[in-house]
Amino acid sequence: MIAALLPTGTTPLLVAAIAAGTASLWLLLPQASGAGGRTGSLGGFFGGRTGLVGIVLGLAALAGLALAGRRLGGLGEEAAFQLVALVAIVGGAATVVTRSPVYSAIWFALALAGVAGVLLVLGAQFLGVATIVVYAGAILVMFLFVLMLAQPTGMAPYDRVSNEPLLAAIAGGVLLALLTTSIGRLSADPPACCTIPSRADAMNAAPSAPRADNTVPGVAAAPVAAAVVGAADPDALSADPVARLGRELFGRHLLAVEAAGLLLLVALIGAIAVVSRGEEAGTAERGTR
Amino acid sequence: MMFPSLVHDALVVGAVLFVLGLVGILTRRNLIVMFLSAELMLQGISVSLVAWSRYHGDFGGQALVVFVLTVAACEAAVALVFVLQAFSRTGRLDAAAWQELRDAEIPRRIDRELPASDAVSPVWPQLAPAGILPARDETAEPEREHV
Structure with a gap:
């Protein structure tokens, strides 16, 4: 003290x-x-x-x-960002280079935690939590189940070799150099099209946009909200971002959300159909032999 | 106005994740690890999209990431079904087990100098055989005051 x-x-x-x-x-x-x-x-x-x-x-x-x-x-937003970015990159690299696929999946979970942290620091609270829940909670567990079902005892020989590791690493390095230099050029000289409008400019541009309050409108009121959200919003990421993301999703992208739900249903039915068809084919093959 | 350094760093992180996933999907032979690498590329894209969303101050990028999540879930479900089918046909999770499907002019890949086994074998813990009364350690008696 x-x-x-x-x-x-x-x-x-x-x-x-x-x-x-x-x-x-x-x-x-x-x-x-x-x-x-x-x-x-x-x-x-x-x-x-x-x-x-x-x-x-x-x-x-x-x-x-x-x-x-x-x-x-x-x-320090910066310090937190560097920490979670380090976790994400170390986890991703270990995912790729680890020989055992089970360890690879677990390192991928660590990379997911890092990515979720990066999303949180960037102000995407909903996406950070959704990444943990959907990826680490559902998709990764599904991968692990398949690994447990399909992994032969011991380490398979094909896990210990790679296809052209030198060439692939060089290609990756070239791509990363290209990407980082173009990002650095963006940073040095922002294009005129993409500067953030100042708050006063945005207010002048959309004077009639009513200020969004904290109450989330129901789904029925979503099309009304869509017209509101469509206007430029300078501090959109600062005030109640989760509710605003929901309003954006169920307003501007309502049809796309419905299509995504349909896609999930189709994937579910398709997976079940492929499995049952494959089992039928397998029994038929065994019967003809 | 200055390009925010946080957005710049996030774009670099997204690029690194994407490149790592790309190298993984090019080199690895295990089908599961190849799909994990594809998911890693999707993560890099998500980070970039959210960074741009923050830069422009609207939610279009974040809404796109929600759909990326949806497509990733569908892709994982369907792809894993195919992986399981492939495994039940060949007994291996090896992508090279399906090289009969290659083009006619591409030569067959033959593995040379496959390592027979790992240099370091995993060390498993040695469990004491059960059902035997353990010998009493006289020197450890003072530590077991509650037994």
């Missing part, structure tokens, strides 16, 4: 808070030889005087961290 009162910058405060947290953790951990009369379970719940010092240090560290986070303005 003394560090918080000193008129210093944010970085020393952060360093002090992290150091205090480390020291607190070290002091609170059960150790064989601790100063301050810690002898087994006799030192009480707090582990004697050392434990009390550790708890005080830990509280100070939490306070310092919170203060530093407030000074940084919400503890």
Whole structure:
């Protein structure tokens, strides 16, 4: 707390808070030889005087961290983004290079967690949660079921070889270089077509657009909402993004949502039809032999 | 106005994921891992779409990602059915088991120098045989005060 009162910058405060947290953790951990009369379970719940010092240090560290986070303005969108992006990329790379397909699927789950974090940082709350639920909860489990059904015992030889790994890696590197250079050029010189209109411009452009309130309209009122959402909305991603995404989906894209539902039904029926047809063919083959 | 660095970083992450999935689907032979790589490419596309959605300040990109999710679910269901059918015919999840379907002028791929087994065999835990009374360890007695 003394560090918080000193008129210093944010970085020393952060360093002090992290150091205090480390020291607190070290002091609170059960150790064989601790100063301050810690002898087994006799030192009480707090582990004697050392434990009390550790708890005080830990509280100070939490306070310092919170203060530093407030000074940084919400503890760094950038830092959070780099962390989850690292998780996503490491998970994706491990998915591709791991030899065992089961481990590959599990690394893919980690990559999905990273991607969901990236989506959350980018302000797509619904999509982040949906990625976890749909991908990691349903699709990945389906992959694992098929693996358990179809995987031969031990590691198959075709899992230990790759088709032209050098050429494929070079092709991937060339594609990545192209993509990153074009993205960097975008960053250096944004095209005139794609600059974000300022809030005042957008207000002038659409003065009659009523301000969307927090109440989500029902599906019946969706076509009415569609006309509202169609207008340019400068802070669309800041206020209640999930409700607005729903309004966009069930307004502008209502027909596409219906088509997606139909697609899901067709895929379901098609999968069942293929399985039953395949079983019939298999029994017929066995019967003719 | 400046191009936001967060959008730039997200586009790079999407590109990296896409390229990783592309390399995976080109090189790997296991059908399941090939589909996982395709899903990884879809994830990269989703990240890019959401980044552009944030950049332009509207929800078109995010709505498109919802449909990407839908198509990915359908694709996984149907594709896994086909994978299971292929496995029941050949007994392998090997994409090269279906190279009879290649074009006439493409030579047959023959695996050379297949590694016989992994260099490092997995280490399984050794379980003690059940049903035997364990020998009492006199030195461990003071630690078992509640038994």
